[in-house]
Every structure is written in structure tokens, then in C-alpha cells.
Amino acid sequence: MTAPRIIALRGLPDEDQARRLRRDLPDAEWHRIARLRRPQDRLRSLLGRALARRLLAQYLGLAPAQVPLMVGPHGKPLLAAKPGTAPAWHFSIAHSGDQVLAAFGPQALGVDVETCPVQVDNALFRLTTGRDPHPVEITGDDDRAGRKTGMPAPDAQAFCAEWVCREAVLKACGLGLLIEPGRLRLQPGGQGWHQVTEPPETSGQHVRLLWASPVHCAALCLPAPQDDWQLTRLDLDAWLNGLDAAS
Incomplete structure (x- = not known):
């Protein structure tokens, strides 16, 4: 089985680089991206789409702009296939901050990248993980015993690591926003892998x-x-200067 290939790029294109990347996209796809309100969102989306198209084009023997893409039932981008057949190749795109990530392989997959938040409140932690932060005993002058139960702010990096895992699962399944990340149940396994046990769709x-x-x-x-x-x-x-020849 062909191993999935993942390219992670750091940095957003300048004006000249953006013009080069636009040639990798059909006009209709670029026009959809151009409607995004924030300039950085437009650049991230442009780079992610161009990166995915270049990865697919290499295996299909096509120019990047000629790679036939479609939108799945819940908005997941897919390689178009003949009616009644599965796509020969699958891909997933993610971006956050100055990071753009694209994965490519012979089976459905999902990737996610996120910028670690400065602080995580308990409501966001609960929504994303489906559980409350562990209470701890902290010193308090208003308690005769000198201690009280408190809810410290969750660790931002640990939260972000769990967040991207859950989002990658939802993207692999093509579920988008249909399921809250906190509904997923992850069972630790070997070599850093976690198996998803619930809900049934995942x-x-x-x-x-x-x-x-x-x-x-x-x-x-x-x-x-x-x-x-x-x-x-x-x-x-x-990447643009061709140091990654396989891309």
C-alpha cells in the first residue's frame, strides 16, 4: 500500500508568489477563494489548494489546474471519480497561522493543524474534549483549612494536541461541523496512535x-x-524553488 505523503509549509506567499500559485487553480476555484474577506485567509486557501493540486497532478500526469476536484456531501473536497466508483487518490488540506498542510494517499485521510491558543477557557475545553478539566486543590485565604477546589486553566499545548487529533478524524470522515469534537472517544494504542471508538460515524x-x-x-x-x-x-x-523535487 502506498504510504500517505504529507507536506507542511511554513510561510505565506507574497504578491509575486501568489500570482504563480494562481496558475495552479482553475478560474472558478480562485474566484471562490478571492471572495474570502481576510487577505491571510485568501493566501492560506490559495496555498493549500495549490499544494494539494501539485501533489495530485504528479500522480495523475496532469497540470495542477486540470486535476478534477469536486465537493463531497458535507463540503469535503474530493478528487472526482466515475459514477459508482471511489476516487483513486484522496487528499486533505489544513492551515492555521503561517502553517499550511496537505496530505495525499490512496485511502480516505484527514489532517489538521492549529495554532496553540494563548489560553483555554473551561467552556472551550469541554466543547472540544467532551469532559471537564480536572479540579485541583489551590491555596485560598477565604478557606479555614487554607485550601479550596479550583479549576485551573487547561494547558494550551495539551489542549491543542487533542484538538487537532479530533479535527483530523472529522475531516477524514467528511463530517465537517456535523459532529462536535467532544463526542469523539479516543482509545490510546501503540506507536502514538489512538483508535476512535465513538460515535459510530467515526x-x-x-x-x-x-x-x-x-x-x-x-x-x-x-x-x-x-x-x-x-x-x-x-x-x-x-518548496517553490523546487528543493522538494517529489512535490
């Missing part, structure tokens, strides 16, 4: 972190654990 998927840092976290979801996936991390300039 059961059987496997997810693991690609990396975790105080700044960004990223995750990959596959139908089964696979440890020969290939991750390449590059600066945008290096």
Missing part, C-alpha cells in the same frame, strides 16, 4: 500527532495505523 478510525509544539500542533487520521507515512516540512521559499 468508529474504527486511527489518529496520531504529526508534531506538537508550544506554537502549533498537527495530526493525521487514517483508517488503520500506518507508520511509513512521509512528512516533509519546508519553508515556502524552499
Whole structure:
């Protein structure tokens, strides 16, 4: 089985680079991106689509702009296939801050990358993970025993690492916003993989972190654990200058 290939780029295109990347997209796709209100959102979307199209074009023997893409039932972008057949290749795109990520492989997959928040409140933690932060005993002058039960702010990096895993699962299943991330139940396994046990729409998927840092976290979801996936991390300039020849 062909291993999934993942390219992670750091940096957003300048005006000249954006013009180059637009040639990788059909006009209709660029016009949809151009309607995004924030300039950085437009640049991230442009780069993600161009990156995915270049990965697919290499295997299909087409120019990137000629790769036939479609939108799935819940908004997931897919490679178009003949009626009644599954796509020969699958891809997933994610972006956050100055990070753009695209994954490509022969089976349905999902990736996510997120910028770690400065602070995580309990409501967001509960919505994303489906549980409350663990209470701890903290010193308090208003308690005769000198202690009281409190809810400290959750660790931002640990929260972000869990967040990207759950989002990668939902993207792999093409569920978008139909299921809250907190409904997912993840069972730890070997080699860093977690198996999804609930809800039924996601059961059987496997997810693991690609990396975790105080700044960004990223995750990959596959139908089964696979440890020969290939991750390449590059600066945008290096990728555009062809240092990653396989892309």
C-alpha cells in the first residue's frame, strides 16, 4: 500500500508568489477563494489548494489546474471519480497561522493543524474534549483549612494536541461541523496512535500527532495505523524553488 505523503509549509506567499500559485487553480476555484474577506485567509486557501493540486497532478500526469476536484456531501473536497466508483487518490488540506498542510494517499485521510491558543477557557475545553478539566486543590485565604477546589486553566499545548487529533478524524470522515469534537472517544494504542471508538460515524478510525509544539500542533487520521507515512516540512521559499523535487 502506498504510504500517505504529507507536506507542511511554513510561510505565506507574497504578491509575486501568489500570482504563480494562481496558475495552479482553475478560474472558478480562485474566484471562490478571492471572495474570502481576510487577505491571510485568501493566501492560506490559495496555498493549500495549490499544494494539494501539485501533489495530485504528479500522480495523475496532469497540470495542477486540470486535476478534477469536486465537493463531497458535507463540503469535503474530493478528487472526482466515475459514477459508482471511489476516487483513486484522496487528499486533505489544513492551515492555521503561517502553517499550511496537505496530505495525499490512496485511502480516505484527514489532517489538521492549529495554532496553540494563548489560553483555554473551561467552556472551550469541554466543547472540544467532551469532559471537564480536572479540579485541583489551590491555596485560598477565604478557606479555614487554607485550601479550596479550583479549576485551573487547561494547558494550551495539551489542549491543542487533542484538538487537532479530533479535527483530523472529522475531516477524514467528511463530517465537517456535523459532529462536535467532544463526542469523539479516543482509545490510546501503540506507536502514538489512538483508535476512535465513538460515535459510530467515526468508529474504527486511527489518529496520531504529526508534531506538537508550544506554537502549533498537527495530526493525521487514517483508517488503520500506518507508520511509513512521509512528512516533509519546508519553508515556502524552499518548496517553490523546487528543493522538494517529489512535490
